[in-house]
Structure formats: structure tokens, C-alpha cells
Amino acid sequence: MSATGARETILNLFRQASAGYVSGARLSEVLGVSRTAVWKQIEQLRQLGYRIEAIPSRGYRLCDVPDLPLAEELRSGLATRRIGREIRYLAETDSTNRQAYALGEAGADEGLVVIADRQSAGKGRMGRTWASPPGVNLYVSILLRPPLPPQAAPQLTFISTLAVSRAIAAVSGLAPTHKWPNDVLIDGRKVAGLLNELSAESDRIRFVVLGIGVNLNMTAEQFPADLRMPATSLLLAGGRPVPRALFARTLLEELDALYAEFLLHGPAPLLAAWEERCDLVGKPVEVDEGGSGLVRGTVSGIDRDGALLLTLADGSTARILAGDVRQC
């Protein structure tokens, strides 16, 4: 049994015992190891932040669980089919996307989840970084291998955006909105960052990494001073902290369900659900398309590929595939 597996078994026994004691003899029997080996596992759990009481005649008792998105915590009661079959927790990494991408290239199975407490080089768009302090937020990447041609891959952006906003609504009760294509906002402030990476041959997807960062319990002082757009966290917006493992589990479950639906029914139902939370529909916007200039129009929705549709002044429709959308 792996170290993670052994710790998971111990935690499960604690959970079954509710807040009661589990004897060292019972732990060593279930794990099939010596009581000294059990004690070592208990010490490791303590180092991870679990508060475990030991009383010689009664055994061990779990008093407190750390607010860490540990693999053991995520797997506990995780109701998913594909996503999370393998979960790798890293206390610190450069970027969960980079790790998941490398594992994807090495042949990791669909559903792999890489999650970290802290990122030293959280990936943003165009070489920018995503602020990733420890102890407060969620940084997770999910590896998928949809049996689809590469041109279907951008639709996955809408799936992860929708999964994030549904998880936020479920856990915090807040009502997030979407800004095309992938921003999740609360009161107009950005609460999550999504960045997906595709590895493909000309006619098939090898894998896609869905990168998701959500500001959960970040305080105002923890935000970088030079942000490109106003940001918030669930703590700042909702007034109370969100348990990270609970949020991560909820997100993986939402994602798993949406991905299953996407594979079964295609993108249309998901794009419609995405659009429901997009408060820009009917509003005038301008889109900076980067190299090709500025387009002004009124948002009429998104099409079946996820492109943003604008009604222009002359009544014609513009189909936007890339660019920064600003309300005006």
C-alpha cells in the first residue's frame, strides 16, 4: 500500500469512528503493518496539519483537519466517474498546468488531477503569471483525453467556466456571472482564472489540460497591486471562508458531470447554460481583437462553436473568436 493509500485508510477509519477513538491495534490490523509503522503514518498526517490525539489505553482520535486540498481529502466521498481517478497533491510547484501537461505527454490517463497549495509560476495568458499564494486558494489542473478532433477543444473552455461558476454558487451561495469567453466574475470582479492547453495531432486531440485557479480565501492585502482587472475572492465577496477541499471536490464533480454531458450530447446544452450566466447579452461592448483592431456592437449571444456574436451598427453580425471584451 502506498503512503498516500495508507494515510487515506487511516483517515477513513477515523471518519467511520466519527469523533471517537480508533485503537492502534485496529489500525495495524486493517493496514497490515506493525504498530510502529502505524505511528509513523500518524506522525506524517500530523506533519500535513491533521491534529490527532493519542491516548495510550484508547488509541488515536482525529481532532482537526487542515484546510489543505490534499488528495486524501479530495477523494473522500468524491462522486465522479472520470475526473479524479488519480489525484496528485503538491505542496508547492511551478505550475499545475505545466505538471499536468508533462504527465499527459508521459501518457497519464484521462481524469488525472494535479492540485497544489502554492504555485511559484502560476500560468496566465501571454506569459503572465497568476498570483498563487499558499494556504488560501485553489490551483488545479485536470487532464482530459476527449476522443474528438482538435477543433472541438476550445469548447472545453466553456465547460470549465461553467463548472467553476456552478461550484461557486453551490459552495458559497454567491451568483457569479460569465464574461466571454472564460472569465468568472462576482459583482464585476474577477474571481477565477482559466487557461487550457491542447496537445493535438492534425486530426485528433492527444490531451487537453484544463487549468483552473479560483480565489477562495485570499484577503485584500494578498492581491498583487498591478492587476489588469478588478479581482475578488469568495471570502471578500461572501464574507466567510470556504473550505478548500470541499470546494475542490464540488468543482471536480461539476466538471465530471458537464464533461460527461458534453461527450454524450455535444456542446449545445452547455453553451446555452453558459449563456444564461452571461450578463453581457443585449449590452453594448467593444472588443479589442489585438492585431486586427476594435469592434463595437451589441452582444447577441454565442454560436455553436462558442464564438461571440455581435450585432453591429449596420445590422450585420460579427463573429468574434478572440479578444478582450469590454462593456461600454
Add this chain to the structure above:
Amino acid sequence: MDVKDLKTLIKMVTETDITEFEMENADEKIVIKRGPTGQIIQMAAPAAMAAPMAMPVMSTGGAAPLAAATPVPVVDDKYETINSPIVGTFYRKPSPEAPTFVEAGSVVEKGQTVCLVEAMKLFNEIEADFKCRIVEILKNDAEPVEFGEPLFKVERL
């Protein structure tokens, strides 16, 4: 009908809810069908047509539903192209300050990244499928690219 017109036609049909489209005249017959697994595009030209004018006959299934929309690159024997697998924005470098992935004349190994294409915040690092020399870069940095559009003219080494 030339490839460009065919492409426009496919795009027009794709943007509607039409699932089947058929067009026939004296010279050619075009059938575009789409189903849940993708598009099937078939074109048939009468045998009488001269060889250089012959229309490609293509039929693709789920794995590469839009393959027929790929503009057939103008290739002489010597050169091949690296094409975009998705619709998106072409980037020659990983970030605005970073150096370009490749320049004309660069020799790249199989699997080496030659550019980035972004669509809906999904980033695709395009790799060379074989060792080659970049002969010409066919798109400008930050320019939109279509599905299947050639991005680089390359010489296989």
C-alpha cells in the same frame, strides 16, 4: 468550384442549422452532410474533366470531420506546410517579450514547438511533425488563422 469558394460554402452551411446540403450543376455535384459526429463533405467531378482541374473527392468520418475544409496547400515537390489544427489567433512567441519560436531559415526537430495558436483561452503549441527547415512564415504574429490553414512552408530534412 475552387477550394476557396468551397471553403466559404462549408463555412456558410456550418453556421446554420442545415444538416444536409446538395448542389449540382453540369460540371460538379457537392454534398455536405453533418451529423452529431461531424461533417461529411463529398465532391464528385465528372471523369471528363481535365486532370489538373479535377476536384478532390473527400469523405471523412468522425475523426477529422472538417478535413475537407482544409485549403489544399500549393506545394511543389520540395516543400510541405505546417497547418493550424484549430481556428484561432496565431502567435510566433510564447509571450510578448519572449523571443520567437522560429524564424525563416530555422531548422527544427520533430516535436519542437514552432508557434502557438489560441482559441477561447485554449492554447495549442504547434509542433513540427518531422525535422525540417522553415522556408517561409505564412502568417503575421497575432493574426487570425482558419482551421487547416498553412502557417509555415517547410522543407523536410
